[in-house]
Amino acid sequence: MLRLLAFLLLFILVVPILRVLLGAVARALHDLVSGPAARGGRRQAAGGRLHRDPVCGVYVSEQVAVRREAGGETLYFCSEECARKYGRA
Ligand SMILES: [Zn+2]
Known part of the structure; x- marks a missing residue:
């Protein structure tokens, strides 16, 4: 018991x-x-603003992202490889 x-x-x-x-x-x-951005209202991460990589869909901080200017807007990529892929697409 x-x-x-x-x-x-x-x-x-x-x-x-x-x-x-x-x-x-x-x-x-x-x-x-x-991803952190999906929660809404929490886009401001410790590493700066987050941007979506249009190639692989990953969210990258603008401080570490690979930037490309295209048609007057800035695109942010997670890596040089994604930036190159986007240029070829
Ligand atoms: Zn990527």
């Missing part, structure tokens, strides 16, 4: 902890999949 009580107590303690952990993992996965 005492064993059952101990098990129940453990269960009661562990379930909320697991739920918090799973919630954190789910949120982290969601951020990975949709």
Whole structure:
């Protein structure tokens, strides 16, 4: 009987902890999949404004992005390779 009580107590303690952990993992996965900009209102990241790479769809900070001027607007790419691909497309 005492064993059952101990098990129940453990269960009661562990379930909320697991739920918090799973919630954190789910949120982290969601951020990975949709990107920080998808949450809306949080486009201002620590590394500066985020811009979408038109080639691979990745969000890049304008501080580290590869820039290309095209038709009066600035395009931001994650890498030289993507900028080159865009030029060829
Ligand atoms: Zn790219």
